[in-house]
Structures are given as C-alpha cells and as structure tokens.
Amino acid sequence: MSANYQFKCITCGKFFPANNAPEYVCPVCSEKQEAGKSLLGVLECLYDYEEYKLSHIKKNAGTEIIFPPVVFPPLKVGNTPLYSSEILRKKIDIKNLWLKDETVEPTGSYKDRASYLVVAMACKKGYDKITCASTGNAASSLAGICASAGIESYIFVSASAPRAKLVQLAAYGANLFPINGNYDTCFELSLQATEKFGWYNRNTAYNPWTIEGKKTAAWEIACQLNFDLPDQVFVPTGDGVIISGIYKGFFDLLQLGWIEKIPQLVAVQPEGSDAIVKALAEDEKEISKIFRDSADSVADSLVVNAPRNAEMALRSLKMSDGYGLIVSDDEIIKAIAEVSSSTGIFVEPAASTAWAGIKKARETGKISAEQTAAILLTGTGLKDIASAEKATQLPSPVEPNLEAVASCLA
Amino acid sequence: MSANYQFKCITCGKFFPANNAPEYVCPVCSEKQEAGKSLLGVLECLYDYEEYKLSHIKKNAGTEIIFPPVVFPPLKVGNTPLYSSEILRKKIDIKNLWLKDETVEPTGSYKDRASYLVVAMACKKGYDKITCASTGNAASSLAGICASAGIESYIFVSASAPRAKLVQLAAYGANLFPINGNYDTCFELSLQATEKFGWYNRNTAYNPWTIEGKKTAAWEIACQLNFDLPDQVFVPTGDGVIISGIYKGFFDLLQLGWIEKIPQLVAVQPEGSDAIVKALAEDEKEISKIFRDSADSVADSLVVNAPRNAEMALRSLKMSDGYGLIVSDDEIIKAIAEVSSSTGIFVEPAASTAWAGIKKARETGKISAEQTAAILLTGTGLKDIASAEKATQLPSPVEPNLEAVASCLA
Numbered sequence: 158m159s160a161n162y163q164f165k166c167i168t169c170g171k172f173f174p175a176n177n178a179p180e181y182v183c184p185v186c187s188e189k190q191e192a193g194k195s196l197l198g199v200l201e202c203l204y205d206y207e208e209y210k211l212s213h214i215k216k217n218a219g220t221e222i223i224f225p226p227v228v229f230p231p232l233k234v235g236n237t238p239l240y241s242s243e244i245l246r247k248k249i250d251i252k253n254l255w256l257k258d259e260t261v262e263p264t265g266s267y268k269d270r271a272s273y274l275v276v277a278m279a280c281k282k283g284y285d286k287i288t289c290a291s292t293g294n295a296a297s298s299l300a301g302i303c304a305s306a307g308i309e310s311y312i313f314v315s316a317s318a319p320r321a322k323l324v325q326l327a328a329y330g331a332n333l334f335p336i337n338g339n340y341d342t343c344f345e346l347s348l349q350a351t352e353k354f355g356w357y358n359r360n361t362a363y364n365p366w367t368i369e370g371k372k373t374a375a376w377e378i379a380c381q382l383n384f385d386l387p388d389q390v391f392v393p394t395g396d397g398v399i400i401s402g403i404y405k406g407f408f409d410l411l412q413l414g415w416i417e418k419i420p421q422l423v424a425v426q427p428e429g430s431d432a433i434v435k436a437l438a439e440d441e442k443e444i445s446k447i448f449r450d451s452a453d454s455v456a457d458s459l460v461v462n463a464p465r466n467a468e469m470a471l472r473s474l475k476m477s478d479g480y481g482l483i484v485s486d487d488e489i490i491k492a493i494a495e496v497s498s499s500t501g502i503f504v505e506p507a508a509s510t511a512w513a514g515i516k517k518a519r520e521t522g523k524i525s526a527e528q529t530a531a532i533l534l535t536g537t538g539l540k541d542i543a544s545a546e547k548a549t550q551l552p553s554p555v556e557p558n559l560e561a562v563a564s565c566l567a
Numbered sequence: 568m569s570a571n572y573q574f575k576c577i578t579c580g581k582f583f584p585a586n587n588a589p590e591y592v593c594p595v596c597s598e599k600q601e602a603g604k605s606l607l608g609v610l611e612c613l614y615d616y617e618e619y620k621l622s623h624i625k626k627n628a629g630t631e632i633i634f635p636p637v638v639f640p641p642l643k644v645g646n647t648p649l650y651s652s653e654i655l656r657k658k659i660d661i662k663n664l665w666l667k668d669e670t671v672e673p674t675g676s677y678k679d680r681a682s683y684l685v686v687a688m689a690c691k692k693g694y695d696k697i698t699c700a701s702t703g704n705a706a707s708s709l710a711g712i713c714a715s716a717g718i719e720s721y722i723f724v725s726a727s728a729p730r731a732k733l734v735q736l737a738a739y740g741a742n743l744f745p746i747n748g749n750y751d752t753c754f755e756l757s758l759q760a761t762e763k764f765g766w767y768n769r770n771t772a773y774n775p776w777t778i779e780g781k782k783t784a785a786w787e788i789a790c791q792l793n794f795d796l797p798d799q800v801f802v803p804t805g806d807g808v809i810i811s812g813i814y815k816g817f818f819d820l821l822q823l824g825w826i827e828k829i830p831q832l833v834a835v836q837p838e839g840s841d842a843i844v845k846a847l848a849e850d851e852k853e854i855s856k857i858f859r860d861s862a863d864s865v866a867d868s869l870v871v872n873a874p875r876n877a878e879m880a881l882r883s884l885k886m887s888d889g890y891g892l893i894v895s896d897d898e899i900i901k902a903i904a905e906v907s908s909s910t911g912i913f914v915e916p917a918a919s920t921a922w923a924g925i926k927k928a929r930e931t932g933k934i935s936a937e938q939t940a941a942i943l944l945t946g947t948g949l950k951d952i953a954s955a956e957k958a959t960q961l962p963s964p965v966e967p968n969l970e971a972v973a974s975c976l977a
Contacts, residue, residue, distance in 0.1 A: 231650060232911045238643045244717060261671045263911060265949060297913075305911030307654060316964040321731075321952045327959035328948060330908030334975060338967040349969050354976070498740030501642045501673060501715030503707075538738060539675060539949035542731045549737035554726040557748040559759050565744060566764070 159226035160209045164200040164365065167469050168444075173200070175225070181363050193341050195444045195467035200365040201405070206412040215415045219380035222373055223409055227277035230306035232263045234273040235373050239381040239531070244499040245512070249519040253529035255387060257374055258502050259536065263305075264325070266458075266505075266536035267371070267399060268298035274370035275359045276302045284357035285309060288350055290343035291361075292395070292458050293322035294507075294536055299359050300331035311356055313343035319457060319541045341462045361398045362466035368402045375406025378531055379416060386420050388528040389479075389518070393510040393535055394424040395459035397433050397470025403533075404473030420531075422479035423523075424470065425514030427454035427489060432464050434481030437474055444468050455486045455544050458507035458536060480523060484513040492516070493538060493548035503538035503545070511535070569636035570619045574610040574775060577879050578854075583610070585635070591773050603751050605854045605877035610775040611815070616822040625825045629790035632783055633819055637687035640716040642673045644683040645783050649791040649941070654909040655922070659929040663939035665797060667784055668912050669946065673715075674735070676868075676915075676946035677781070677809060678708035684780035685769045686712045694767035695719060698760055700753035701771075702805070702868050703732035704917075704946055709769050710741035721766055723753035729867060729951045751872045771808045772876035778812045785816025788941055789826060796830050798938040799889075799928070803920040803945050804834040805869035807843050807880025813943075814883030830941075832889035833933075834880065835924030837864035837899060842874050844891030847884055854878050865896045865954050868917035868946060890933060894923040902926070903948060903958035913948035913955070921945070 164173040166183035173179060179200070182190075186198025204223050213221055219236075238258045246254040262269040272295070279287050288311040289299050296312045303310040312326055316335035326333050336343050344360060351358040361367045379386060386407075392400040400422055407419040426434045430452040441447055447467045452460045464470065474481065484492075492509035496502060504512075511532040518524045538545045555561050574583040576593035583589060589610070592600075596608025614633050623631050629646075648668045656664040672679040682705070689697050698721040699709050706722045713720040722736055726745035736743050746753050754770060761768040771777045789796060796817075802810040810832055817829040836844045840862035851857055857877040862870045874880065884891065894902075902919035906912060914922075921942035928934045948955045965971050 230911075231652075233648045240641060242641075258673075261673060263668075263671060264913065265947070301907075301911035301913065303911075304908050320956075321949055323961055324952045324955045324959060325913050325949065327961055328904055328907040328913055328955050329911065330904070332976075333962055334965045334972055335962060336967050337964045342967045346967055346969070346972065350972055353969060353973075494738055494740070497711075497735075497738040498714050501640075501711035501713075501739065503674065503711065503735050503738055537675070537949065539731055539735065539947065542734045542952075545734045545738050546730075549734065551733055551737050552743055552745060554747045555744045557746050557752045557756055559756070559763060562744055562756065562760055563763075566742075 160223050161205040162202050162225055165203055166198050167201050168198045181358065191445055192345050193463055195447050195463045196362055196465045197444060199362050199466060199469055202365055202369050210413055218376060218415060222376045224369065227274070227281050229273060229277045230302050232302055232305040234262060234269045236377065237261055239378060240500065242500050249516055250526050251519065251524060251530060252527055255531040256500060256502065257378060257531060257533045259534055260502055260504060264298045264301040265540055266294040266298060267533065268295040269302065270373050271295065271361065271367040271370035272298040272302040272359065274366045275364055276306050276308060278366050279308065279357040280306065282357065286311060286356045287359055288313070288347050288356040289359035290340065290347040292340050292460060293318040294458050295361060297322055297325040297329065300326050300329035304329045311350065313347040315339055315343060319543065321540045321542065340460065344465070361396050367398055368405055371399050371402025372406030372409065374533065375403045376410065379410055384416055386416060387531045389421045389423055389524055389530045391423045391425055391511045391514045391530060391532040393456070393459055393507045393533065394426050394433055394470065395430060395461050395464065397464045397466035399533065399535065400424050401466050401469040401473050404477060419477045422473055422477040423514060423518065424474055424481045425510050426481065426483055427456045427459055427510060428483050428485050429454040430460045431483045433467055433470050434483050436467060437471055437481045456489050456506035456510050457541065458505065459510065482514045482517050484510060484517055488513040490544065490548045493545055496534065497538060502534055504534050505536040505538050505541045506544045508534040508536050570633050571615040572612050572635055575613055576608050577611050577882070578608045591768065601855055602755050603873055605857050605873045606772055606875045607854060609772050609876060609879055612775055612779050620823055628786060628825060632786045634779065637684070637691050639683060639687045640712050642712055642715040644672060644679045646787065647671055649788060650910065652910050659926055660936050661929065661934060661940060662937055665941040666910060666912065667788060667941060667943045669944055670912055670914060674708045674711040675950055676704040676708060677943065678705040679712065680783050681705065681771065681777040681780035682708040682712040682769065684776045685774055686716050686718060688776050689718065689767040690716065692767065696721060696766045697769055698723070698757050698766040699769035700750065700757040702750050702870060703728040704868050705771060707732055707735040707739065710736050710739035714739045721760070723757040725749055725753060729953065731950045731952065750870065754875065771806050777808055778815055781809050781812025782816030782819065784943065785813045786820065789820055794826055796826060797941040799831045799833055799934055799940045801833045801835055801921045801924045801940060801942040803866070803869055803917045803943065804836050804843055804880065805840065805871050805874065807874045807876035809943065809945065810834050811876050811879040811883050814887060829887045832883055832887040833924060833928065834884055834891045835920050836891065836893055837866045837869055837920060838893045838895050839864040840870045841893045843877055843880050844893050846877060847881055847891045866899050866916035866920050867951070868915065869920065892924045892927050894920060894927055898923040900954065900958045903955055906944065907948060912944055914944050915946040915948050915951045916954045918944040918946050
C-alpha cells in the first residue's frame with residue numbers, strides 16, 4: 158500500500174518533496190500565523206497516483222489504502238461496520254441510509270484513525286514521546302494507541318472535559334495535563350511544549366498525517382458499497398479535520414480513477430460551535446476571521462473557537478458541491494436516543510449530531526427522498542453518560558414483585 | 568453453518584429432539600428447582616457432527632461456526648481481535664499471551680455473543696418481546712441488539728448497577744425495571760414475568776442459546792491461532808456461562824476432529840463472589856449447596872450469590888483439566904490500569920479479573936514460563952468509570968503556561 162508522495166501547502170500552493178518536507182505546517186505561511194486562530198499552511202499529502210495504479214487494482218482497494226510506507230501499531234483500527242438502517246431510513250424517507258459505526262474503534266472514536274497513522278509516523282521518525290491537545294477523544298485515542306505501541310503520550314486537555322474521557326486517559330497511563338482553559342488554550346500550549354520538550358505533535362491538522370489517517374473511512378465506505386457511493390455524506394464538524402479527511406479519501410479514489418465523483422459532503426455543526434458552516438454561508442476567505450467567541454455545546458467533541466482546519470474543510474465542502482447545517486443542542490440530545498434506540502449503536506452527542514443534521518437536511522429539502530446518504534457515527538455514548546442521561550429518562554426503582562412490575566407496564 | 572441438533576439435560580442426561588424440546592430447562596429436573604439457587608436441568612445443544620463434517624471443512628471454521636438454522640440480527644457481533652501482547656507477556660514471563668478483546672463488541676461486552684443468538688431465536692420462534700435479568704452488561708447487550716432488530720426488550724437490573732449501564736439501557740429504548748434488589752432477585756422476578764406476560768426469556772444459562780452464543784469466542788480463538796491452541800484460557804467467572812460456552816466451543820471443534828485437545832480452562836473469580844471456585848476446590852456435587860451469602864465485588868458483572876450455570880461450569884473445568892483462582896478487589900483494580908496502559912484496551916473490572924488471575928497463576932506456578940495462554944477481556948472500562956478512577960490518579964488541574972507544565976514533568 159505504500160506510495161511515493163509529496164506535500165502541498167493548502168494556503169500558498171507550494172510543493173515539498175517527501176525527503177525535504179516540514180514536519181507540520183508550511184514554514185512560509187505559518188510565519189503569518191496568529192495564536193488561537195485557524196491554521197495557515199496546512200499540508201496536503203499527494204501521492205504518485207499513476208505509479209500506484211501500475212501495481213494496485215480497484216478490487217483490493219479496501220485492504221490497500223494508499224499511504225506512505227509505515228509500520229502500524231498493534232491495535233486494530235478502522236474496518237468498522239457500515240450498516241444500512243431500515244428503521245432510521247424510514248423515519249426520514251430517503252432511498253438509502255448507511256451508518257458508519259465508529260463507536261467500535263479500539264478507544265471508542267473516529268480519532269483512532271488519525272492516531273494510528275501518527276503513531277506509526279512517530280515510530281518511523283524515531284520519536285518515543287508524542288503530545289496532543291484535544292477536546293477528549295483525540296487524547297484518549299492517542300493515549301490508547303501509544304500504550305499499545307509502548308510509547309509515552311503527553312496530553313493537554315481541558316480540565317472540564319467529560320470525566321469518562323479523563324479517566325480513560327489516566328488508565329492508559331498518559332502523562333495528563335488537565336488545563337485550566339479551553340481546547341484552544343490547550344492547542345497553543347501543546348505547540349509551545351512540542352518545541353520546548355522535543356516531542357512529536359499529533360495536533361489535528363497541524364500534523365498533516367491526522368488528515369491522511371482520517372481519510373480511511375472514505376475508502377472503506379467506497380469499498381463496502383462496491384464503489385456505488387451515497388449522494389451525500391454527513392460529517393459532524395468541529396475543527397474540520399474529519400470532513401477534510403473524508404474528502405481526501407474520496408479525492409485519492411478519484412485520482413486513481415476508481416470513482417467518478419466525490420459525494421456531496423455535509424458539515425453538521427452545533428449552533429454553539431458553528432464557525433465553519435457560517436464561514437461557508439458568508440463565503441469567508443480570510444482564515445483569521447473564521448472564529449466563534451466562547452464556543453459551547455453539549456457535543457463537547459465539536460466545541461472549538463477557531464476551527465484549525467477551516468481552510469481545507471471549506472475547500473472540501475465547495476469542491477464536493479456540499480453544504481453546511483446547524484443543529485441545536487436540543488436536537489443533538491434528542492438524536493442520541495433516536496439513533497441508539499433505532500440501531501443499537503449507542504452514540505455520544507458529537508455522533509448524534511450527524512443524525513440531527515440529516516433530519517434537518519430532509520426537512521429543508523437539501524436531500525430528497527430519491528437520494529442516498531451515509532452518516533458518520535463518530536464516538537460511543539459510553540464516553541458521555543451525562544449527556545445521554547439528558548436524552549433519556551431513567552425510571553424510578555421498582556419493588557421486587559410482579560404487581561409492581563405489572564403497574565409499570567400499565 | 569446450520570446443522571441438526573438435539574438437547575441434552577446436563578443434570579439427568581435426558582435427550583430432547585429439536586422439534587420437541589423444552590424452551591428453557593429440563594422439565595423433570597426443574598421440578599426440584601429452588602428459587603435463588605443454581606439452575607438444575609440446563610440444556611446443552613449437541614449437533615449431528617458427522618453430518619456437518621460432510622459439507623464443511625476446517626479451513627472455513629472461522630466463518631462457518633456450527634449453529635441451528637437462524638437469521639442473525641443486523642449488528643455485527645464477534646470476530647473481535649486476538650492480540651499477542653509482548654508488554655504483558657514479559658511482565659509475567661510466559662511463552663505467549665493472547666488477549667481476546669471483547670471491549671469492541673457493539674454494546675461493549677462479551678454478552679453480545681449470547682444476545683445475538685437469543686434474539687435470532689426469538690425472531691425464529693415468533694416472539695417480539697424479550698426479557699432478561701442481568702448485572703448490567705447482558706441487559707445493555709440485549710437492549711442494544713433488540714433495538715437493532717426492532718424488538719421490545721424488558722430488563723430487570725439492580726437499581727444499584729453502574730450508572731453507565733443503566734443509562735445505556737435507557738438510551739437503547741429498553742423497558743427498564745431498576746429493581747430494589749440484587750441480581751438473584753432480578754433473576755427470579757424475570758422468570759415470573761416471563762410466565763405471566765408471555766415474553767421470551769434470555770436469562771443466562773436458563774435459555775440454552777446463551778451458552779451456544781458464548782461458544783463463538785472459542786471457535787474464533789482456534790481459527791485466529793490456526794488451531795495451534797493456547798495451553799490455558801483464563802475466563803472471568805460469575806454465573807459460569809462464559810466458561811461453559813468457551814468449553815462448548817472447543818468441545819464442538821473436538822467432535823469435528825478439528826482440534827486434538829481442549830485447553831485447560833481457568834475460572835477466575837473475585838474473592839467476594841467465589842462460589843464456583845470454592846465448589847470446585849471442595850468437589851461440591853450438590854448444586855443447591857453452591858452458594859455465596861451476600862456476594863460483593865468491584866467486578867459487578869461477576870457478582871452472584873448462586874451461580875446459575877454452576878453445574879456446567881464445574882464440568883467444563885474438570886473435563887478440561889482446568890482449575891479455579893480467586894483474586895482480591897485490590898488486585899482487580901490494579902489490573903485495570905496494568906491492562907489498559909500496557910495494551911491500549913481499556914477494561915472494566917470484570918475484564919481485568921482475567922489478568923489478575925493469570926498473574927496469580929504464574930506466581931503460584933499453575934502456569935509455567937514454557938506455556939501459552941489466552942485471557943478474555945470481557946467488557947469495556949467505559950461502562951464503569953468509577954472503578955477505573957480507583958485504579959488511577961487524575962492529576963490536579965494545571966495552569967495554562969509552560970512553567971506549570973514543566974513543573975509537572977519535574
């Protein structure tokens with residue numbers, strides 16, 4: 158699956174050969190970078206697709222995703238199920254609906270796809286210490302995959318992250334910094350620490366391999382549907398890296414001539430953290446203006462003031478003829494119970510955001526009854542029991558006799 | 568994979584043909600059943616192995632597990648990873664150690680293997696309502712798999728079960744009865760409700776298909792190791808159904824002539840819920856005497872006063888030349904962090920019990936450095952954050968500057 162590649166700066170368009178590439182972002186564009194803003198100079202990995210085609214065939218695409226040469230860590234990441242849900246499909250009356258179930262990734266979220274490749278890259282480059290800033294899922298993902306590979310992780314996460322995510326991190330043996338500050342603060346601090354302590358940095362988008370790792374779900378969806386792609390793919394969006402990764406996966410397949418068209422990508426954001434969707438609506442071109450003051454939502458995984466990968470996310474939406482949608486926290490919470498009780502897939506708020514999004518798309522005519530769609534269920538509900546509790550009502554304790562049981566049924 | 572079968576009563580040895588079999592336990596033996604005691608007359612499913620061999624080959628065993636003819640529900644259950652862990656292997660110095668990772672089952676535990684087959688059976692028999700009593704995992708498993716199949720679930724669970732397990736149940740849309748009582752109380756009450764309301768009952772061991780469902784991990788381990796089996800398999804044990812299922816899976820393979828010997832099975836129990844291990848040590852033959860007053864442990868999934876499948880579990884241990892081990896709650900908690908930080912697999916207390924067990928087996932010489940073993944990691948730590956928190960120490964919040972970070976590293 159390994160292929161020759163080069164990087165291209167998404168901001169200025171400059172190419173960097175693999176053997177002389179910057180570790181993270183474009184050195185020229187990042188000169189203009191302001192702290193706490195969306196990233197300038199994110200790098201995109203472009204392969205020698207013509208060469209790859211000589212030795213690979215479409216039929217094997219599922220097991221031969223195009224990557225640089227690396228050795229992956231031991232935990233099994235990806236190859237998650239793609240379910241066709243009759244129950245949910247009927248609720249919104251569309252032709253076909255597929256669910257990409259990322260709740261069964263080894264640490265319980267989509268983020269494992271990025272951590273997997275980043276840890277492989279760290280090993281290749283000779284690092285034995287990796288850091289990242291995260292809203293929680295990327296952190297536990299990095300910590301878990303580092304644990305499996307015997308590598309140290311240094312994690313910057315808001316001290317207010319859901320308890321389950323912090324405890325999971327600690328159990329993985331991560332060196333944990335619960336920061337008195339939000340995700341954006343953690344992001345900046347981790348960049349400083351990277352420089353100061355010489356760690357490898359997994360920050361989303363800042364490290365270009367996060368995008369390459371996240372592209373794998375697009376390859377899987379294509380293969381699982383025998384290349385008969387859905388019309389639209391709904392992606393819960395915070396920093397904009399998953400949607401950029403999904404675009405990149407389909408882009409690869411398009412370059413290889415294995416698909417004819419990239420599905421319309423749909424960025425779904427909570428109304429309290431909607432910077433990318435708003436920037437798309439306003440056709441915002443200046444990255445530093447893509448910003449949300451005091452972002453907040455029940456979907457904690459999606460809460461960012463400055464979406465780090467805004468530029469690439471916006472390009473992905475435009476190039477795929479996609480669009481953005483904003484949903485409320487109430488809709489997200491309601492969607493937790495709808496998805497879980499209709500599919501058996503217990504989802505966290507960020508994941509149910511995708512279902513809230515497609516409902517809204519159907520109501521507003523953005524997708525028709527004749528169309529097909531896939532939604533990404535990006536993380537397990539077990540990570541955020543407090544939110545799931547808002548979506549449900551735990552019944553009162555029942556006395557241990559049949560009469561008491563019968564009265565509950567009445 | 569479908570095959571002809573008959574049932575055999577484990578207590579009296581009577582055979583029942585498939586077309587005239589009791590729904591649950593042997594009607595003769597169950598006449599003598601006392602409430603709240605281990606079950607009499609549990610049924611074992613025996614296939615026409617000779618017939619099966621005519622049309623199936625060992626090479627395909629992994630995808631053709633022997634079963635009665637059924638249509639499975641949509642969620643993908645089983646086929647979980649079997650990891651070889653160098654880090655853990657070295658900690659106890661044995662030849663090889665494999666981990667069966669059940670944390671990535673759709674609802675996060677081994678119990679999905681039983682629910683999967685039981686729900687398939689319910690559909691075949693025309694039931695649209697299923698009930699069970701559970702310490703938590705079997706309940707969320709049944710509720711999730713019922714949700715995926717569009718079937719109603721009615722769940723009896725102790726009101727004191729970990730919050731995450733209750734919330735997960737509620738999110739799956741289960742009809743939930745949080746009973747003021749322990750698991751044993753829930754078990755009896757669900758039997759009464761089954762009779763009164765005409766539901767199908769999934770209680771572990773009481774419904775013989777729970778054992779058949781749980782056998783699948785043994786088939787997978789055999790196939791994943793190319794039939795070169797481990798010397799010992801360590802099974803966290805409560806009711807004794809998983810260990811009976813593991814035995815049954817290997818027994819099937821032995822009957823088919825695809826393995827030569829069943830590995831030594833090791834039942835690991837918490838010291839507060841050790842009825843099966845004690846009964847084995849004392850060679851207890853009278854089922855109603857296998858009992859523990861006020862069982863209690865941090866490994867809530869393993870807490871039972873009267874292990875329902877004691878008879879079959881004891882037979883499985885004896886027939887496999889296996890043995891029992893008791894571990895303390897402290898050892899179980901310590902094992903959570905050891906497993907999670909060494910493998911990236913975040914485990915609940917019941918699962919870490921298997922690792923606590925093999926450590927003890929090594930210390931006491933029950934397994935030698937020249938031997939190989941597999942341990943079952945039966946459920947995800949995300950279901951019981953409170954216990955994981957006891958295993959780790961969350962650091963204090965850190966101020967958002969490099970000096971504060973550096974002082975944490977010092």
